[in-house]
Amino acid sequence: MRIWLWFLSCAVVASVAAAALTPDSFGVFWVMVQLACLGAAVAGLRMHRPGPAAAYWLLVAGVGVSAASTAVEVAAPGLTRNAQAAYLVCYPLTGTALWLLARHLRPWSSARLLDAAIALIGLAQLAWAFVLLPMLSRAGLDRMEAGGITVLAGCDLLVVAILLRVAFAVRPGVAAGLLLGSVAAMVLTDAGYVIMYVWSSNDTATSPVTSIGWLAWSFLLAAACLHPGIRDVGERPRTADESATPIAGFIGLALLGPAVLVADICLHHSVAAPLRAIVPTVLTAALMVAMVLRLGRALRERTSLQRELAFRAQHDGLTGLANREEFRTRLQADIAGTAPGVGLLIVDLDGFKDVNDTLGHPAGDALLLEATARLRAIAGPGDLLARLGGDEFAVVSPDLDGLDGLAAQCVAALAEPYLVDGRELRLTASVGVYSGAPATTGEALQSADLALYAAKEAGRNRAERYDPQLRAAHVAHAVLADQLRAAVDGGSGFAVHYQPVVDIHTGAVKAVEALLRFTTPEGAPVSPVRFVPVAEETGLIGRLGAWVLERACTDARAWHAEHGISVTVNVSGRQLRNPQFADDVLATLRRTGLPGAALVLEITETVLVTATVEETEAVSRRLARLRAHGIRIAIDDFGTGYSSLAYLRTLPIDVLKIDRAFVSRVADRQEKALFRAVVELARSMYLQPVAEGVETDEQAAALRELDCGYAQGFLFARPMPADALQARLSGQLATA
The missing domain is CATH 1.20.1070 (Rhopdopsin 7-helix transmembrane proteins)
Structure with a gap:
């Protein structure tokens, strides 16, 4: 008891x-x-x-x-x-x-x-x-x-x-x-x-x-x-009612x-x-x-409480700025008023999530308060400054002529260093600018948001003004996303083409690269440059990558058995970050019967550069496990402006695919010397160099002179369906 x-x-x-x-x-x-x-x-x-x-x-x-x-x-x-x-x-x-x-x-x-x-x-x-x-x-x-x-x-x-x-x-x-x-x-x-x-x-x-x-x-x-x-x-x-x-x-x-x-x-x-x-x-x-x-006194307390509640209903609790509801009310009033139009800025802090993740939310709140103070100093007496949520702000301004100047001031002011908890932080801001006579608040917001997305896609730390073409692109983007979802769910619209990788001296096909192709229900082909980013954004890339791997391994089993060639499959960053990625690849090899030595997994240099240290270490462990089963790893787009040497030293890499930006200038004397250095670097690290994007005889001759080894490009062959590739391989065997 x-x-x-x-x-x-x-x-x-x-x-x-x-x-x-x-x-x-x-x-x-x-x-x-x-x-x-x-x-x-x-x-x-x-x-x-x-x-x-x-x-x-x-x-x-x-x-x-x-x-x-x-x-x-x-x-x-x-x-x-x-x-x-x-x-x-x-x-x-x-x-x-x-x-x-x-x-x-x-x-x-x-x-x-x-x-x-x-x-x-x-x-x-x-x-x-x-x-x-x-x-x-x-x-x-x-x-x-x-x-x-x-x-x-x-x-x-x-x-x-x-x-x-x-x-x-x-x-x-x-x-x-x-x-x-x-x-x-x-x-x-x-x-x-x-x-x-x-x-x-x-x-x-x-x-x-x-x-x-x-x-x-x-x-x-x-x-x-x-x-x-x-x-x-x-x-x-x-909980206690202090004024009861x-x-x-x-x-x-x-x-x-x-x-x-x-x-x-x-x-x-x-x-x-x-x-x-x-x-x-x-x-x-x-x-x-x-x-x-x-x-x-109770009456005074109640009156004060009512005023405070009314203020809270219209203002953001952290910054004291107008909240989303008050912002919409003001925007709607301006739209319904007699003014010739409304001016609207949507301001988003670039990289703010990293501050919260690394320094914590109190530091993030302090940074938001400093950003708010800077925006208050810029906004005019007739402007409404609001916080829409997170790190996104809005300015409703009646001064349509000065709107671009106001946006430029926002970008410049928010790019100044911030002092948070004794540390100097640097952030930038992207601003979407809209002015006009919209029919609804939704139209004005969507237009400013489209301009904001354009500013981010253009490199951030800038302001972009809304253009009607942005809406058309947005609609096309949404239509393409719907088509991709329907194609993934329905199992139609996608195909895998293969581009040969040849011996630079003999022209013989030594490997092939599997490339995904998409055709709309109307029969119009869509470039991978367009649909792959949409698939990444919508989260479909994981399912598409798994489907391409299954299809490529199935097709390549006979080619490897008859001609000894391997197949290269591109892997997205989302797939690499999946803890089950290595298990899924090995299971695909078992189902299709393709040996591990016949498969090359190709990852882009940008995936490694944008990953965190922890993610890179986890990716390295998964790739090392796959290499233990004979699978080779290739780095794509090498030399596109990122610091890749550290990854060549620490990651389990077998093949170095040199970007077409190097190959296109390889016939130039100075560029040839730089290309030779890259090839020698690859060989010194026991990596197989492959030149991408070879399109002219002069480029091919320079590659043979430099003894690059392997190359691919339109000069040798364009991507083709599996049956066309099979016919080429059969013809190559007959010629030999």
């Missing part, structure tokens, strides 16, 4: 058993129970260490003072009055503890102080009507006792007011319930003691009920300290004053009328003033 529940059960059993004790032995029992509760509470606080620590130790100190005063009464009955006076010290200790806890849960404010004052005045009305006024009307009451009763009642009122403040702020839980219950048991028992003392006919108000109530204060506090949830009592609730106003409670308190006044008149005929009426009247007036002040 949990220790706190075990302790609570024992305390309840002991309290019930105490009813059978004699009055003399009950005092000793009472002291023993309180001492046991003190020990348990101290052990619980040392074990769980809740915060704020001072509040809990003050609560325990209050129980300690009570135990000490009880012990004095038991040991020295003559000092009972002094011991009872000492008991009053429990209240400042408990009240201070509750004050500290309430302040820790929610900082005190004027509104919360008014709430506490209203509750205190309302309770004071009840105390006056049912405690103090009856006590004043009681004949023969000792003045010292009356003073003690008055102080005790006042202390009860203060503690109850703060207790209510804590109860509304604390996070619900078992420990919180035990803690609040312990203090409630204390004040309710004292209140019951006071009421019974005032209304009883004898001199004592102590009864088994009040005795058990005081003991409940002790063992409930000890159980709360032993409970593990005591650590969470001092934590602020995750208890309207129903205020209405009840407003009616309480007149009700108490009527009760006074009905119950206390013997008391002088002025005394009976003045105090309730003063308390009621004080309550009305406090309620007016609180309700006025």
